[in-house]
Amino acid sequence: MRFATYLHEGVVSAGVVSDAGVHALPGTTVLDLVRSGLPTALAAGEQALEGPALPLDAxxxxxxxxxxxxxxxxxxxxxxxxxRKSIDGVGGVPERWYAAPTFYFTHPFALVGAHDDVAVPPGSQRFDFELEVAAVLGADLSSPTPEQAREALFGYTVLNDWSARDLQAAEMQVSLGPAKGKDSATTLGPWLVTADELEQYRDAEGFLALDMRVTVNGQLIGQDLLSNMGWPFEELVVYAGRGTRLLAGDVLGSGTCGNGGCLAELWGRDGDAAPPPLQVGDVVEMTVEGIGTIRNQVVAGLDLPPTPRARQRSRARTRT
Structure with missing residues (x-):
């Protein structure tokens, strides 16, 4: 089942998507449905499908x-x-990468919809996309087992981790981040597909073998399989929950796929000549098999003054 959040005539609603369009689920949100558990959410969705539908283009x-x-x-x-070669000029994969599925926290209130415009971050000249799939948890967890993690996976959606590569490269010289290079926008959409819908794509090793593709202005830039992840999603959940608490509704991105899943990978492999960084007017479209398509246009961002440099202080320990 496909659950969506949508705006119609100024009202935000939750709904379930069918071939006819989106059927309203009044009095609830998709997060509420996720927290209620998959069986309850599916029952609510089945009931909503009996009602009228709004066309998706409305x-x-x-x-x-x-x-x-x-x-x-x-x-x-x-x-x-x-x-790695593109950002810090060093080739190869660090040995530490193989030891654990590293992650960072990104901005949960900078999310944008499947067809929203995305502004270039202030001061960036090297704007990039990143093609990913995100899993959504359907239960609270703490230090879960792999079996508990698998049972808690409510569903999946497409994620575009928009990235200002020049800002990212600069801030990571301080051995912290990424931060401002990543927090301007993250696309999630077009809807949340429940985990049961994608079981048909699971391979013998437990990975979801979904085709992933990204185009810029209609030109294919990257294509990969989600099953090329180094760890399946339940192992990401286990690592994220080690010694801490996860909540129903938490989003865990797969990370960017290979073979052109972002421009920076190609810059690191082939040099900066092509493809160029994203420009105002470019349209980035991502399609993941079994989930759907998101399509965003790049627009001009704010023209802000430069950030002031740090004031070098005396390091005095007493007031003068």
Whole structure:
């Protein structure tokens, strides 16, 4: 089943998507449905499907839910290899990458919908996309087992981790981040597909073998399989929950796929000549098999003054 959050005539609603369009689920949100558990959510969706539908072209699709947190992992070896060369000039994959599925926290209130415009971050000249799939948890967990983690996976959506590569490269010289290079926008959408819908794609090793593709202005830039992740999603959940608490509705990104899942990978592998950084007017479209398509246009961002440099202080320990 496909759950969506949408705007129609100024009203934000939750709904379930069919071939006819989106059927309203009044009095609830998609996050509420996720927290209620998959069986309850599916029952509510079945009931909503008996009602009328709005055509999808009559609504604005918003991010499917407002998650408590968004963790973004880096699980594709090919992506690490190319981007590392692009960002810090060092080739290869660090040995530490193989030891654990590293992630960072991104901005849960900077999410944008499947067809929303995305502004270039202030001061960036090297704007990039990142093609990912995100899993959504359907239960609270703490230090879960792999079996508990698998049972808690409510569903999946497409994620575009928009990235200002020049800002990212600068801030990571301080050995912290990414931060401002990543927090301007993250696309989630077009809806949340329940986990049962994608079981048909699970391979013998437990990975979801979904085709992933990204185009810029209609030109194919990247294509990969989600099953090329270094860890399956339940192992990401286990690592994220080690010694801490996860909440129903938390989003966990797969990290960017390889083979052109972002421009920086190609820059690191082939040099800066092509493809160029994203420009105002470019249209980025991502399609993941079994989930759907998101399509965003790049627009001009704010022209802000430069950030002031740090004031070098005396390090005095007493007031003068």
């Amino acid at each position: 609504v604005r699709l918003l991010p499917p839910l407002q998650p408590p947190t968004v963790r973004d992992f880096v699980t594709f070896e090919e992506h690490v290899e190319g981007v």
